[in-house]
């Protein structure tokens with residue numbers, strides 16, 4: 001596991017996992033672009049989520065709702081009225097802090113800022129003569145509300161422009177489509193709607209690499225159920241998410257549950273799964289019992305009846321919602337931190353990215369021993385690329401090429417050598433054990449599949 005964020009940031013940039021957004025213009029703060037390897041890794045995480053949350057579950061439906069929604073959605077959801085963070089500015093150096101996190105950090109976690117009112121936070125800063133960590137002065141503004149919603153405008157002319165928001169969570173896309181999905185899929189409770197998509201938040205203090213950004217993705221999953229079944233389903237999905245993370249490759253020691261003390265405006269019970277990042281514990285998942293709050297509010301604001309007719313009991317009621325939400329961007333970061341390994345090998349450091357092979361950006365690297373094997377290697381590459389993400393590399397010594405693949409987590413290196421022409425076999429090298437096996441080219445697809453099947457998520 002990696003010990004510090006700087007190592008992982010340098011690694012991501014140099015190997016093509018993540019780059020600073022708009023880098024050639026000097027970058028844009030806290031915006032990151034996924035490079036070819038990061039993009040593959042994130043897609044594999046999303047595929048694993050789809051399999052686990054949609055494909056393997058009965059009555060689970062995936063949708064792809066729009067980022068832009070009717071502005072009334074955000075009034076109904078409560079975001080317009082209460083999606084605020086407490087901000088505080090240093091008057092001396094103008095650095096802006098999110099007050100609750102600032103207090104938690106400055107007290108080394110002894111005080112949970114999240115549980116304090118604005119007044120209590122101001123008193124804490126005053127009483128303890130807290131200094132600005134940037135300039136060292138104790139000269140702060142009062143704490144004020146800072147909206148996390150990104151606004152934009154739409155309209156035919158400058159005069160009739162009206163505000164429209166970039167969605168701050170995916171969930172409302174699932175809620176406004178509750179009736180559509182229920183009717184078209186003839187779904188009976190309990191059933192679930194999930195989606196993967198972008199969300200946007202004007203975070204006061206983004207940071208810790210791509211942990212807290214202003215544009216990010218969410219994999220959200222809403223289970224609609226009858227009141228009374230809600231707590232059981234809530235507890236079930238807490239464990240379900242933990243198992244998903246462990247199957248991806250995060251170790252149990254580095255995961256913990258964190259029950260919310262201060263509940264969001266919609267929640268009856270809420271719990272995060274946190275990962276032990278090099279900078280400390282950070283949320284990667286949330287399970288929320290949102291009760292019937294959201295659907296009731298949409299009924300009230302839209303005028304549409306959101307009731308479900310229960311054929312088993314002949315009752316009509318508004319379902320409760322249990323939400324399980326995961327951030328794929330943070331999951332990428334957690335997996336990279338977990339998988340990054342430095343090993344001592346013959347007095348040299350071997351960097352190995354010990355990712356679950358199913359998540360590895362490339363499954364196979366095809367390596368001709370010398371340029372003489374180029375033609376045969378390209379032939380094998382073409383054949384294997386039909387089944388797997390493959391890479392080709394003929395630059396440098398074979399040892400160096402193995403190291404390059406170890407670093408980016410490629411589980412299998414296939415070397416085409418002088419004997420290949422004679423015995424129609426290649427050497428397959430395992431990333432973790434570094435052991436090599438001779439395999440007939442005709443058996444390669446079967447061989448790799450049988451290896452990968454052991455890691456299926």
Ligand code: GAP
Pocket residue numbers: 168169170171201203210211212213214215216217218220283284285286323325326327328329330
């Ligand atoms: N619909 C509920 C909801 O949005 P949340 O806990 O605010 O709940 C869900 O967000 C997940 O989205 C988090 O567990 C986290 O993984 C991810 N997430 C939230 N804010 C983020 C940010 N600023 N940057 C990156 N990921 C974020």
